[in-house]
Amino acid sequence: MTALSARALRKSYGDLEVVSGVDLAVAPGECFGLLGPNGAGKTTTLKLCLGLIEPDSGEIELLGEPVPRKAREARARVGVVPQFDNLDPDFTVEENLVVYARYFGIAKEEIRERISALLEFAGLAGRGDSKITTLSGGMKRRLTLARALVNDPQLVFMDEPTTGLDPQARHLIWERLRRLTQEGKTLVLTTHFMEEAERLCHRLAIMDRGRIIAEGSPRALIAEHIEPQVLEVHGPGYETWMQRAKGLAPRVERVGDTVYCYGEDIEPVLKSISGELSYLHRPASLEDVFLKLTGRDLRD
Amino acid sequence: MLVWRKLFAAAVLSNLADPLIMLFGLGYGLGALLPSVEGMSYLAFFAAGQLCTATMFTASFESMFSGFSRMHGQKTWDAILYAPLTIDDIVAGEIVWAASKAWLTGSTILGVVVVFGLASSPWVLLALPAAFLVGLAFSAVGLIMCVLARGWDFFSYYMTLMMTPMMMISGVFFPAEQLPAPLLAVAKALPLYHGVQIVRPLVAGGPPPDLWLHAAVLLAYAAAGYTLAIYFARRRFSS
Numbered sequence: 458m459t460a461l462s463a464r465a466l467r468k469s470y471g472d473l474e475v476v477s478g479v480d481l482a483v484a485p486g487e488c489f490g491l492l493g494p495n496g497a498g499k500t501t502t503l504k505l506c507l508g509l510i511e512p513d514s515g516e517i518e519l520l521g522e523p524v525p526r527k528a529r530e531a532r533a534r535v536g537v538v539p540q541f542d543n544l545d546p547d548f549t550v551e552e553n554l555v556v557y558a559r560y561f562g563i564a565k566e567e568i569r570e571r572i573s574a575l576l577e578f579a580g581l582a583g584r585g586d587s588k589i590t591t592l593s594g595g596m597k598r599r600l601t602l603a604r605a606l607v608n609d610p611q612l613v614f615m616d617e618p619t620t621g622l623d624p625q626a627r628h629l630i631w632e633r634l635r636r637l638t639q640e641g642k643t644l645v646l647t648t649h650f651m652e653e654a655e656r657l658c659h660r661l662a663i664m665d666r667g668r669i670i671a672e673g674s675p676r677a678l679i680a681e682h683i684e685p686q687v688l689e690v691h692g693p694g695y696e697t698w699m700q701r702a703k704g705l706a707p708r709v710e711r712v713g714d715t716v717y718c719y720g721e722d723i724e725p726v727l728k729s730i731s732g733e734l735s736y737l738h739r740p741a742s743l744e745d746v747f748l749k750l751t752g753r754d755l756r757d
Numbered sequence: 758m759l760v761w762r763k764l765f766a767a768a769v770l771s772n773l774a775d776p777l778i779m780l781f782g783l784g785y786g787l788g789a790l791l792p793s794v795e796g797m798s799y800l801a802f803f804a805a806g807q808l809c810t811a812t813m814f815t816a817s818f819e820s821m822f823s824g825f826s827r828m829h830g831q832k833t834w835d836a837i838l839y840a841p842l843t844i845d846d847i848v849a850g851e852i853v854w855a856a857s858k859a860w861l862t863g864s865t866i867l868g869v870v871v872v873f874g875l876a877s878s879p880w881v882l883l884a885l886p887a888a889f890l891v892g893l894a895f896s897a898v899g900l901i902m903c904v905l906a907r908g909w910d911f912f913s914y915y916m917t918l919m920m921t922p923m924m925m926i927s928g929v930f931f932p933a934e935q936l937p938a939p940l941l942a943v944a945k946a947l948p949l950y951h952g953v954q955i956v957r958p959l960v961a962g963g964p965p966p967d968l969w970l971h972a973a974v975l976l977a978y979a980a981a982g983y984t985l986a987i988y989f990a991r992r993r994f995s996s
Binding site for chain 2: 470507509510511529530531533535537538539541543544545546557560561562604605608
């Protein structure tokens, strides 16, 4: 059984096909990441999976319910953290949670019992009476996450959960998301932070122009698409140096004023660096895969 | 959904001050100059019209401005849609809420009418459901405007081109029958006239003639508004 599956999903707006034949399968308890540049169709795919918009064709099953036909039933067991916070500014922290629980038909008494646990989870213990306008960006984000958990969902959708947050706030969110997967919840998140995807996701799919162009665990994707070592070189004379490097590394490419060398063994290239050239030697990352596949690197 | 809406009840106060000042300002001032109108004091005559107008304004403001703020500004509708609710539920909730708030305005004015001895027959109690009906009709139409709006300016067209002229020709300030026939026909096609036609005889102390016809027009506006608002809301939220 899958927690979420989509087959041959298509959706157009006017002449523009935003989602063109997407297949997804997310296993229960998995943290699944949907990566892609802006406009790749990530948010539209999430909305389709939630039954908020109807696909032109294709099939979706969310927690065993066919969507959009039984989207209501499915959504009762799903939580959503949207891209932009939409907490109710007229209410306090606690009222936001209580009111939201009411939309799920959860009795006031029942939610009141769980409020302190939710606030603790959000790192907002003791802030129940605070006005939304007095919260920082990170606090709002955490409250939105807590709000997505009022119905104790089996699956949580997150659309760019840490965009716009400072590193401290981001790390706290990551820690909480890991806690959720440990509790056995399924997470589906979109992001364009490769670091986030690499740390959190068991499996991910890279999406571009409405299609999924690669899928697998972060490690497998890196192994499959990129050589393990990367050397970034820039500085005066990089163009002449690049000609030399081409003979030393299996793959060399230039993006703007930086030369990227990829290879199994990068030592010979490293030794050839001289003069005023600056360099960074690092292991291959998901970002390299992403840039290679989505073709955003400007190859000369 | 309604549970949350009820918390806003305090805001109703501001909706009451205006119509009451209008009522007593105009009512007493003009009332002193005018003889009785249609067998009632001008104050009572105008109070019946003002009850409907104030209800109309509250319903329209709530469904347009507050609704648009929740839909567009605060994105509250988006948040609600993640729950097992649909856009249809939200539209219905907004309309019923705005109508309830409008009803509160109408019934408070009614209270003032009774306290000041402008109406003494028990018939006047029927103005309570009538006010809700007026609220429902204008909330539903207001919500169409809300889900069609691209910005706040949009509402001023509706207010200036529809509501203000409607208030002038619907028999609020003077009997609509004094109007030239074409204008009267326009008034009869609009909801406010029918609200006034129900409420005024009730204030005077008797059953309104053609009660069911007037009620049917108001209901038709509510039903059509509800249907169209849902249609446009679905369209807005599916793209």
